[in-house]
Amino acid sequence: AQTVTQSQPEMSVQEAETVTLSCTYDTSESDYYLFWYKQPPSRQMILVIRQEAYKQQNATENRFSVNFQKAAKSFSLKISDSQLGDAAMYFCAYRNTNAGKSTFGDGTTLTVKP
Amino acid sequence: KAGVTQTPRYLIKTRGQQVTLSCSPISGHRSVSWYQQTPGQGLQFLFEYFSETQRNKGNFPGRFSGRQFSNSRSEMNVSTLELGDSALYLCASSLVAGAANEKLFFGSGTQLSVL
Numbered sequence: 001a002q003t004v005t006q007s008q009p010e011m012s013v014q015e016a017e018t019v020t021l022s023c024t025y026d027t028s029e030s031d032y033y034l035f036w037y038k039q040p041p042s043r044q045m046i047l048v049i050r051q052e053a054y055k056q057q058n059a060t061e062n063r064f065s066v067n068f069q070k071a072a073k074s075f076s077l078k079i080s081d082s083q084l085g086d087a088a089m090y091f092c093a094y095r096n097t098n099a100g101k102s103t104f105g106d107g108t109t110l111t112v113k114p
Numbered sequence: 115k116a117g118v119t120q121t122p123r124y125l126i127k128t129r130g131q132q133v134t135l136s137c138s139p140i141s142g143h144r145s146v147s148w149y150q151q152t153p154g155q156g157l158q159f160l161f162e163y164f165s166e167t168q169r170n171k172g173n174f175p176g177r178f179s180g181r182q183f184s185n186s187r188s189e190m191n192v193s194t195l196e197l198g199d200s201a202l203y204l205c206a207s208s209l210v211a212g213a214a215n216e217k218l219f220f221g222s223g224t225q226l227s228v229l
Contacts, residue, residue, distance in 0.1 A: 037218075037220075045218075047219075052215065101147065102147075
């Protein structure tokens with residue numbers, strides 16, 4: 001079974017600074033996708049970024065980028081120029097083609113200090 | 115386009131009762147999946163429906179069931195409620211099912227409290 005581990009329950013960052021959230025996963029599959037979702041206090045999960053396992057190039061979406069290390073099964077999220085609106089819980093998720101489910105980590109609560 | 119709509123937003127029930135939660139996916143989305151979110155267990159997959167058929171089911175007891183209608187709206191039902199069923203229940207929709215790269219669009223959830 002696939003597992004996703006987020007080792008940082010809480011992180012904080014100063015506004016305009018950069019922060020990196022960690023995620024590791026375990027799988028025997030070769031074809032899969034990895035995602036980062038954001039859950040603000042409104043509770044609605046929002047997709048931040050996704051990465052295909054076959055792509056060497058790290059995905060980037062504006063201020064959000066990932067560091068995908070397939071051999072190490074590591075998938076960290078970097079948030080640059082942090083903004084107050086980035087404060088939320090962030091979930092790392094794994095999904096492969098054969099399963100209809102996404103496997104989520106336990107989440108990291110990010111606080112942004114003004 | 116309207117987003118994923120879950121009703122009700124909050125629900126309070128007592129042990130032994132049953133509850134039905136509703137989810138309306140984004141227009142055109144045919145896949146709906148359900149997740150249970152608790153502080154202790156995190157996000158746990160409940161089930162996935164596509165074209166009125168359950169495609170996948172998580173490791174939950176038979177008290178948890180669901181269905182999907184021809185308009186893609188989905189309901190989940192929990193019978194004989196237990197205290198441990200208190201959780202945020204999230205619904206997510208996507209265009210199709212079974213594609214690893216599919217983006218999931220989540221609703222705001224139904225917060226169920228069992229007293």
